[in-house]
Amino acid sequence: MSQPAIETESREPGEAFSVVGSRQPRHDSRLKVSGAAVFGTDFSLPNMLRGKILRSQYAHAKIRRLDVSAAAAMPGVRAVVTSDDFPSKPFGPFVKDQSVLARDKVYYHGQPLCAVAADSVEIAERALGLVEVDYDPLPIIDSVHEAMKDDSEPIHPEAKAIGSPPYESRNVNSYTRIHRGNVERAFKESDFVLEETYSTQRVHHSYIEPKAVVSEIDASSGRIKVWAATQSPNLLRASLAGILQVPVSSIRVFSLQAGGGFGSKAAGEFEAISIALARKSGRPVKVVLTRSEELIAGTPRPSVHFWLKTGVKDGRIIARKARAIVDGGGFASEAPCYASIACPQLLGVYDVPNLDLEGISVYTNKQPAGTFRAPGSAETNFAVESHTDMLAKRAGMDPLEFRLVNCWADGSLGPTGQVLGRVGLKEVLNRVSRSIGWKQRRSFGGSESGSMTRYGVGIACAYIPPAASMGSSAFVKLNEDGKVILITGASDTGAGSLTALMMIAAEEMGVGLGDVELQGGDSDFTPYDAGAIGSRTTHTAGSAVLRAAKVAKEQLLDVAASVLKADKHRITLKDGVATDLETGRSAKFSELASSALSSKGGPIVGSGAYAMEYPAYDKDSVEGHVLMPSVMDPAFVAHAVVVSVDESTGKTAVERYVAAHDVGRAINPLGVEGQIHGGAVQGIGYALYEQIHHDEGGLTVNTDFGGYKLPTIADVPTIEAIIVEGYAGEGPYGAKAVGEGNIVPPAGAIANAIFDAVGVRVRDLPLSPEKVLQGMELADTVR
Numbered sequence: 001m002s003q004p005a006i007e008t009e010s011r012e013p014g015e016a017f018s019v020v021g022s023r024q025p026r027h028d029s030r031l032k033v034s035g036a037a038v039f040g041t042d043f044s045l046p047n048m049l050r051g052k053i054l055r056s057q058y059a060h061a062k063i064r065r066l067d068v069s070a071a072a073a074m075p076g077v078r079a080v081v082t083s084d085d086f087p088s089k090p091f092g093p094f095v096k097d098q099s100v101l102a103r104d105k106v107y108y109h110g111q112p113l114c115a116v117a118a119d120s121v122e123i124a125e126r127a128l129g130l131v132e133v134d135y136d137p138l139p140i141i142d143s144v145h146e147a148m149k150d151d152s153e154p155i156h157p158e159a160k161a162i163g164s165p166p167y168e169s170r171n172v173n174s175y176t177r178i179h180r181g182n183v184e185r186a187f188k189e190s191d192f193v194l195e196e197t198y199s200t201q202r203v204h205h206s207y208i209e210p211k212a213v214v215s216e217i218d219a220s221s222g223r224i225k226v227w228a229a230t231q232s233p234n235l236l237r238a239s240l241a242g243i244l245q246v247p248v249s250s251i252r253v254f255s256l257q258a259g260g261g262f263g264s265k266a267a268g269e270f271e272a273i274s275i276a277l278a279r280k281s282g283r284p285v286k287v288v289l290t291r292s293e294e295l296i297a298g299t300p301r302p303s304v305h306f307w308l309k310t311g312v313k314d315g316r317i318i319a320r321k322a323r324a325i326v327d328g329g330g331f332a333s334e335a336p337c338y339a340s341i342a343c344p345q346l347l348g349v350y351d352v353p354n355l356d357l358e359g360i361s362v363y364t365n366k367q368p369a370g371t372f373r374a375p376g377s378a379e380t381n382f383a384v385e386s387h388t389d390m391l392a393k394r395a396g397m398d399p400l401e402f403r404l405v406n407c408w409a410d411g412s413l414g415p416t417g418q419v420l421g422r423v424g425l426k427e428v429l430n431r432v433s434r435s436i437g438w439k440q441r442r443s444f445g446g447s448e449s450g451s452m453t454r455y456g457v458g459i460a461c462a463y464i465p466p467a468a469s470m471g472s473s474a475f476v477k478l479n480e481d482g483k484v485i486l487i488t489g490a491s492d493t494g495a496g497s498l499t500a501l502m503m504i505a506a507e508e509m510g511v512g513l514g515d516v517e518l519q520g521g522d523s524d525f526t527p528y529d530a531g532a533i534g535s536r537t538t539h540t541a542g543s544a545v546l547r548a549a550k551v552a553k554e555q556l557l558d559v560a561a562s563v564l565k566a567d568k569h570r571i572t573l574k575d576g577v578a579t580d581l582e583t584g585r586s587a588k589f590s591e592l593a594s595s596a597l598s599s600k601g602g603p604i605v606g607s608g609a610y611a612m613e614y615p616a617y618d619k620d621s622v623e624g625h626v627l628m629p630s631v632m633d634p635a636f637v638a639h640a641v642v643v644s645v646d647e648s649t650g651k652t653a654v655e656r657y658v659a660a661h662d663v664g665r666a667i668n669p670l671g672v673e674g675q676i677h678g679g680a681v682q683g684i685g686y687a688l689y690e691q692i693h694h695d696e697g698g699l700t701v702n703t704d705f706g707g708y709k710l711p712t713i714a715d716v717p718t719i720e721a722i723i724v725e726g727y728a729g730e731g732p733y734g735a736k737a738v739g740e741g742n743i744v745p746p747a748g749a750i751a752n753a754i755f756d757a758v759g760v761r762v763r764d765l766p767l768s769p770e771k772v773l774q775g776m777e778l779a780d781t782v783r
Contacts, residue, residue, distance in 0.1 A: 018574065019507040020733055023670040026496040027518060032257075039257045040212030040229030041288055048214065049078055049117040051277045051287035052124035054131050055297055056106035056113055059142075059365040059698025060155070061135040063104055068114055070130040076123040079281035082114045086276060087245040093267070094625070095173050095332035097159040098368075100243060100272045106135075107155060107330030108367050109699045110297030117277035117285045140365040140698040144305045144325040147171040147362035155330065155363040162336060163624030171363040173328060174336030175624040176343040178415050181354030186319030190311030192394055193319075198306040198383035199764040200747075202327070202692040205301075205372055206685075206710055207493075209259025210294050215274040216284040224251045224275055229258035231493050232266045232531020233523045239268030244275065255521040261493035262682075263371035264299055266531060292703040299370020300692055302335055303327040304342065306383035311354075315395050317406050319354040322346040324380060326361040326369065333368035334375065335361035340627035341376025344415035348384040349425055349463050349636070350406045355415070365698045371533065373679070374464060374740035378686065378747070382765060385460035385748025389755060399752065400433050400459055407461065417618030418630040424662030424727035428638040429461055431660040431722050436640035452647045455655070456757025460748035461638040465631050466737035467534025468730070471611035472544035473527035476505055476552045478604040480597070482576050482589035484509050484516045484552075489529035490541040491520075495675060495739060497537035500667040501545045504732050508549035509556070510573030511589065527607070535737035538667055539633070540610060542732040547608025555604045556589070559596045563587050612730060633729045635736035636662040639680065639745040643753040650773030652754055654684055654715070659745075660722035664729035664736035672738055676721040679742025685711045687747035688767050 031037045072080045083101040090096045101112050114131060118124035141147050141155060147169060154170035165175035187193050214227040224246070230236045233253040241248045258265060270287070277285040289298075304326050311319035324342035328335025343359030359376075361369075372378075392402035404426060412420045433439075441457040475487040486505045492498040502516045509516075520526045529541050553573065560578035561568035570581045579586040596604050617630035642656040659676050666672045689709040693701045702708045728734030747765055755761050760775030 017507060019503045019513055020667050021669065024499055024503060024513060024668050025670065027499045027502055037257045039209055039259055041209055043214050043227050043256055044286065045214060045216060045284040048284040048286055049119065049277070049281055050121045050124055051115055051117045051274055051285045052121065052128055053115045053273060053287070054113045054128045056102065056109060056111040058106055058135050058137055059109045060138040060140045061106050062138060063102060063106065063133065064136055065132065065134040066113060067132040071116055071127040074123070074127045074130060076119040077116055077127045078119070078283065079117040079277050080114060081273070081276040081280055085280060086272070089245060091243050092332055093334060094162055094336040095159055097156045098269070098331045098333065100269055108365055110293070110367065111330065112273065115273045115277055117281045141171065142364060142366070142694065142698055144327050144362050144364065147364050148325065155365065159332070165360065172360055173332040173363060174339050174361045176340045176359040176626060177623045178343055178357045178621055179355055180417065180618070180621045183319045183321050183354045183356045186354040187311045189313060190318060191313050193309060193311045194391055194394055195309040196387055196390065197763060198386060200304050200379040200382060201765050202303045202366065203301045203686055203690040204295055204298055204692060204708065205260070205262040205264045207260025207262060207264070210289040210291060211265065211270050212288040213271045213274045214284055214286045215271065215278040217279050226251065226271055226275065227254045227256055228271055229256045230265050231258065231261040231491050231533055233491065234489060234528055235266045235531050236268050236271065237523050240272055240275065243268050243272045253523040255491055258493040261532065262373045263375065263533060265493065266533060267299070267370065291705065295692065295703050295708055296700045297367060299333065300367055301372035301375070302329065302338060302369035304338065304379040306380065308346070308383060308387050310387065310391055312391055312395055315397055315402065315405055317350050317352045317391065320347065320352050321356045323358040323360065327364050327366065328361040329364055329366040329368040331368040332361065332363070334371050335369045336625055337371060337627055338369060338376040340625050342380045345377050345380035346384060347415045348388065349408050349461055351408060351412050357415070366694060373682065373743045377462065377464060377740070378683070378744050381460065381462045381744045382747035382751065385745065386751045386761065386763070389752045390761065400429065400438055403429060403461060414631040416621045416630050418615045420631065422727040422729065423636065424724050425461060425636040428636050428660035428662050428724050431724060432638045432640040432658045433459065435658045435720060435722065436642065436656065438640065441642065453644045454647060454757040455642060455644050456753040456755065457640065457642050458749045458751065458753030458756055459638065459640045460745035460752060461636070462741065462744040463631065463634040463636050464535055464737055464741035464744060465628065465634045466536045466539040468536055468540045468612035468632055469614060470530035470534065470536060470540070471609060472529045472541040473607065473609040474541065474544040474548040475527055476509065476545065476548040476606045478552060478556060478589060478593045480590060480594045482515065482593060484511055485519060486516055486545065487519045487526055488541060488545065489520060489523070489526035490537050491532040493532050495532065496671045497532065500538045500671055501542055503667055504542050504545045505549050508546060508553055511576045515576060535739040535741065537739070538735055539729070539731035539737050540612065542667065542735065543610040544608045546732040547610060548606040551606030551608060552604055555596070555601060555606065556592060558601060559592045559599060559604065560587060562599065563592060563595055633731070633736060635664070635729065635738065635741055637741040637745055639749045641749045641753050643750060643757060645754060645757045645772060647758065647776065650769035650776065652688060652750070652767060652769070652772060654717055654750065657717050658720045658722065659742055660724055661738065661741055662724045662727050662736065663738055664727060664731060665725055665734040666723050667732065667735055669723055672723055673721040675738045676742045677719050679740070680719050680746055681711060681716050683743045683746025684716060684750070686743070687750040687765065691766055
């Protein structure tokens with residue numbers, strides 16, 4: 001059932017906000033800096049065991065023998081679990097092809113084989129060394145090109161692909177297509193047609209805290225209790241229920257502080273191992289991954305291969321045919337999500353009347369893909385925005401001018417025919433270009449006299465929608481002392497978004513932020529929320545909080561009208577006081593809340609729920625696996641960057657960085673700036689440094705942060721964050737999505753700046769010195 005839209009502005013014209021729009025530190029700052037916050041790695045229970053996992057040493061092999069008897073007999077070992085301790089029914093978010101522990105085969109290096117619970121970590125590790133495993137190695141598929149071959153050996157011959165792929169290869173596990181107009185005819189009418197390929201790499205989330213969980217089986221009820229540093233207690237609970245084949249209500253999840261997540265901490269395969277060990281041992285079991293385990297067997301952002309063919313006439317893009325092939329790894333896992341999102345993102349943010357876009361995911365013998373901040377968007381934007389600069393050059397136009405001529409505006413059609421409105425795209429482009437000094441820098445270019453360093457400027461833009469179709473709910477109540485209690489199932493993995501929810505409650509109820517207390521973290525008692533994923537917390541959970549606060553506010557006004565003997569419509573609520581504007585009489589919230597306890601209507605408590613429906617679109621334009629059929633309340637971002645490139649080494653340094661974000665309304669500008677900074681830094685790492693490497697046998701070779709390179713403070717300049725307001729979204733008070741948008745443009749902007757500096761178009765990430773230097777040496781340029 002559809003819900004009424006939330007007002008994007010609940011203030012009278014000219015009336016200022018009291019809390020919303022102010023710069024507020026995170027509500028849990030003191031807790032964290034004092035060391036009092038309890039993270040997943042900190043938590044423990046009495047009588048708790050420690051668990052460790054044995055992992056495959058092959059990327060693809062049959063398991064001939066798995067003997068755990070010696071490990072089970074070792075003193076101090078309390079339980080050993082194998083695939084026999086789990087339901088035989090396969091699971092997966094899209095394709096049902098997964099098992100928690102390997103059964104007859106292993107499909108990637110690091111796949112869990114069995115697990116041990118022991119009195120200490122050291123005993124558990126020694127016990128793993130006693131497990132005997134015999135393998136028959138199998139040939140591996142290590143690229144999307146191999147996987148797409150018609151005769152490639154299927155990795156999962158029993159799995160059923162989604163989206164009815166029109167390909168012979170049985171390693172294709174999902175397919176999405178978007179099309180409109182007549183692409184081939186438009187190509188013939190074009191002034192020129194440009195065809196290019198791009199690719200991106202596999203990268204890990206690199207959160208500070210590795211995955212950690214404690215599980216216990218309640219002795220009296222038999223219920224499963226899980227303490228986890230999770231992004232979504234409710235999605236984790238649902239995932240575990242499916243994996244373990246138990247009712248959702250038999251699982252209780254407690255959400256602990258999380259040292260980052262970025263999409264990786266919501267699924268339940270890892271936590272299920274801890275549960276099985278707890279069940280078999282009869283004691284609580286804690287499992288914490290090492291950094292090596294994270295890099296070998298985590299759920300990284302997958303590598304993606306792109307092919308784009310675009311026709312341009314009179315400086316306008318009139319046709320595009322493009323394909324994204326996602327290297328999903330040993331299980332389908334989240335790869336269909338990437339493919340389905342990459343498909344519409346192949347359009348970019350441009351008005352193109354003729355389209356034929358495909359998103360495909362395939363099996364290979366690598367780590368299965370997991371969601372990672374802006375899945376399907378960050379990868380695709382690198383290809384699309386690099387391609388856009390090459391189109392501009394071929395058309396003889398400035399890259400900024402080319403974007404402004406071709407980009408979306410109010411009334412433009414999205415990928416599936418949705419009519420777009422409140423589009424702040426041109427403003428964010430103009431704001432970053434002015435701040436970076438686009439015209440002056442483009443005319444300068446080149447190198448300083450006598451220097452081997454050349455400078456370039458680049459720009460890229462993007463859109464990001466929130467996952468607002470995934471619902472939220474909240475309770476807001478008023479205590480007898482006038483304090484507002486916000487109860488939410490929303491999570492915060494470090495972004496500070498729960499502070500924004502508290503600000504919304506404070507604003508609507510008419511109290512200061514210090515008078516709002518937050519409660520959550522227990523799936524039994526908090527209302528449902530889909531979690532800190534998909535840029536949805538402030539937008540969607542905030543909308544639920546606003547609705548709950550409005551209900552509580554109306555109840556409060558009713559009580560105030562009775563106590564003050566006044567018309568409720570002339571009563572204002574501010575600073576914890578209700579005032580009759582006509583008579584000047586007032587009553588504190590504490591008095592009103594106490595009065596409500598024994599008056600008609602009862603205690604003041606409001607509930608609110610929200611889930612956004614997808615905007616209308618052309619259903620005939622989409623086929624296959626459709627995850628997001630239309631663009632939902634998009635926010636727009638643009639980044640501009642100045643780089644220096646050392647001609648002798650190919651090393652690129654980011655000298656200046658400007659990022660603008662169309663946020664609709666900034667609930668907490670300080671938090672928005674933090675998200676812009678964090679996204680840009682993560683995007684710089686993606687562009688220049690990070691990559692999971694595999695050898696010829698499919699084994700991960702860089703298994704620590706010594707070999708997996710991340711940007712340091714020396715690699716990141718001051719990032720200028722520009723908040724653009726005024727293009728109101730559907731979120732609370734007109735807010736739009738913030739979380740994911742700013743990891744999307746960095747790679748494209750930096751690649752374009754490198755091209756501007758040295759004329760080298762690097763078409764695969766990361767943009768390493770070796771690739772830049774090789775490009776210069778081969779003079780592989782169209783400059």
